[in-house]
Amino acid sequence: MSERPAEYFEQFKGYKFPVSKYRIKGKKLSAFAAAIGDKNPKYYVPDPEDPNEKADYSGIVAHPAYAACYTIPKLLEALPDIKGSDGEPMLRNIGKLLHAAQEYDFSGCDPLTPATKKVYSEAEFTKFWIKSNILWGESKVVTTNEDKTKTFCKTTITVGIRKGGY
Amino acid sequence: MEVGQIFTQIDGPVTRDNIKAYAKASGDRNPIHLDEEFAITVGLKGVIVHGMLYFGYISRMMGDIASKNNAKFINLGGELRGMLRPGDTVITTAKVTGIEGNQVSFEITQNSKMPLKIEKDGTVIKTFEGEEKAWVKEKELSGIKTEETDEGTFTYREWLTVIGHAKIELL
Numbered sequence: 001m002s003e004r005p006a007e008y009f010e011q012f013k014g015y016k017f018p019v020s021k022y023r024i025k026g027k028k029l030s031a032f033a034a035a036i037g038d039k040n041p042k043y044y045v046p047d048p049e050d051p052n053e054k055a056d057y058s059g060i061v062a063h064p065a066y067a068a069c070y071t072i073p074k075l076l077e078a079l080p081d082i083k084g085s086d087g088e089p090m091l092r093n094i095g096k097l098l099h100a101a102q103e104y105d106f107s108g109c110d111p112l113t114p115a116t117k118k119v120y121s122e123a124e125f126t127k128f129w130i131k132s133n134i135l136w137g138e139s140k141v142v143t144t145n146e147d148k149t150k151t152f153c154k155t156t157i158t159v160g161i162r163k164g165g166y
Numbered sequence: 167m168e169v170g171q172i173f174t175q176i177d178g179p180v181t182r183d184n185i186k187a188y189a190k191a192s193g194d195r196n197p198i199h200l201d202e203e204f205a206i207t208v209g210l211k212g213v214i215v216h217g218m219l220y221f222g223y224i225s226r227m228m229g230d231i232a233s234k235n236n237a238k239f240i241n242l243g244g245e246l247r248g249m250l251r252p253g254d255t256v257i258t259t260a261k262v263t264g265i266e267g268n269q270v271s272f273e274i275t276q277n278s279k280m281p282l283k284i285e286k287d288g289t290v291i292k293t294f295e296g297e298e299k300a301w302v303k304e305k306e307l308s309g310i311k312t313e314e315t316d317e318g319t320f321t322y323r324e325w326l327t328v329i330g331h332a333k334i335e336l337l
Binding site (some may be wrong): 028031032034035036037038040042063064065069072076095098099100101102103104106107153156157158 | 177184187188190191192193194208217218219221222223225226228229231233238239240241242243244245246335
């Protein structure tokens, strides 16, 4: 099966992904910070020495890198379901998919704390191009609270689909 | 802070436990990061580290720079250029490229250092997983380097993993 030209993928420009919901839990925020080696008390709460005691996560904020958790997985999960006007899937082989680039913009954003409970991410494809036999697709994601009064992160995710996948 | 100033952070060697902890904390349980046999069946010669784990190291570094300079971390972007394996050491550098008003821009480069072997008097005295499992690709041969250590001549492969940019805002 031959690769489709970049023009074919223009139809997906503006495609809006289903809004994804992500639950925010203090314990997870803290574990994530520890997993990337950041034990700054702004992001991390150590486990209490007494196993009967409960840790208090209310004072921490999400590590900026935590945006990876509430943006990427749902977007990648949704890719195989996207179909063109001819009924063909946009992504023909998930094994050819690359997570190529990531950009977080926190300007004007609010800090994400455990009190937020849930965040909502809206994403859409903004650009497609072919370079070095790879189809590149850029999507913009905006993560807010439910009533959109707070924005937590504006993310740009670029995926690549290698030859054989588009 | 001044233009041209360079900050460096070294992480690792990244262990399989680090990968498992990241998988648990992030929810990304893709078997290419956790299941050796699966990773081999898809042609990876073993598990690879989550891109967002080593991208997270950059985020941590920029957060530290921001905290130490009474600044707010406002932007971070990067292209994932190379895979990282268990046992690799990660070297991240951030170079100040511009200061405009209260905003400071950085150019980010992150490299991985994969240990391969140690030789003494022409004899290999220690090999690492990267050498045993032939993880170095043909296109990466130019990244093979050596350095003299107390144990002997250490051979490793250095490769670009992320190239990016960041911005902080001084408060």
